[in-house]
Amino acid sequence: MISNMEYYKVFYYVGKWGSITDAAKELNISQPAVSQSIHQLEKGLDCTLFQRTARGMKLTSEGNLLYRYVKRGYEQIDLGQQRLGQLLHLDAGEVRIGASDMTLRFFLLPYLEKFHELYPGIKVTVTNGPTPETLQYLSDDRIDFGVVSTPFENLQGFKTTPVSEIEDTFVAGRKFIQYKNRMLDFADLKKVPMITLEGRTSTRDYMEAFLAKENVEIHPEFELATSDMIVQFALRNLGVGCVVKDFAKEYLDSGILFELRFNKMIPKRQMCVVTDESRPLPIAAANLLELINKDNF
DSSP states (O other): OOOOHHHHHHHHHHHHHTOHHHHHHHHTSOHHHHHHHHHHHHHHHTSOOEEEETTEEEEOHHHHHHHHHHHHHHHHHHHHHHHHHHHHTTSSOEEEEEEOHHHIIIIIHHHHHHHHHHOTTSEEEEEEOOHHHHHHHHHTTSSSEEEEESOOOOOTTEEEEEEEEEOEEEEEOGGGGGGTTOEEOGGGGGGSOEEEEOSSOHHHHHHHHHHHHTTOOOOOSEEESOHHHHHHHHHTTSSEEEEEHHHHHHHHHHTSSEEOEESSOOOOEEEEEEEETTSOOOHHHHHHHHHHHHHHO
């Protein structure tokens, strides 16, 4: 086994050009240095790799066999260097993001639009899921970073950066007009059919925990997969929807829906960018985060 890889590099370029002179120019070394490297390689392998002819260097059958493998290796190295250069200059690569419907729609989407304009060669993959799933994806290295909403358990090694506020509210349509402009107690929610998110989401967990502090336990009439569907059910007067205000803003502004008002404010929550500090961010992901941070810090 020849341990000096420079010999193989010289061999590759001599085989590629069929000329010691051209190989020396390509490698920016002297012709005697090229000849010496070939000599040392042939000596180490105990075979003749080239026939010296008037037209230059011709591969022997043994040399031709070796060249096929060395050529493949050096071309892959060259391709790897090109790809690395593209990544460093953000001409290629991929960003893997985890986000919920809410964080994607009301925070992340404008940054993705701007990022794509700046770096159209970067592929962006968004894995959609609630906060607990997104944190698990991050832990499993399936995403580069997540944009999630509080509350969530702070995991060791994760860095959490708040980037925006979230306002939770209860909305209803004309069937529940008797509750409009009244100052309610949270216990009044027991009197109306409730529409909430299904399963384990940060929004559902937060509201249940908040209401529990008010000694209120709700039993939803409808449990739905998305906040958009909660708004649609509220528009059809099927109940009072528990939703992040942004999802219902269009209908609240137009007066089709109204907010229930209570004698105590619901504390606002936060959207956060979460990264795993135990591993470095890919260059493309780091640039997207830099774009986000410029607007928020």
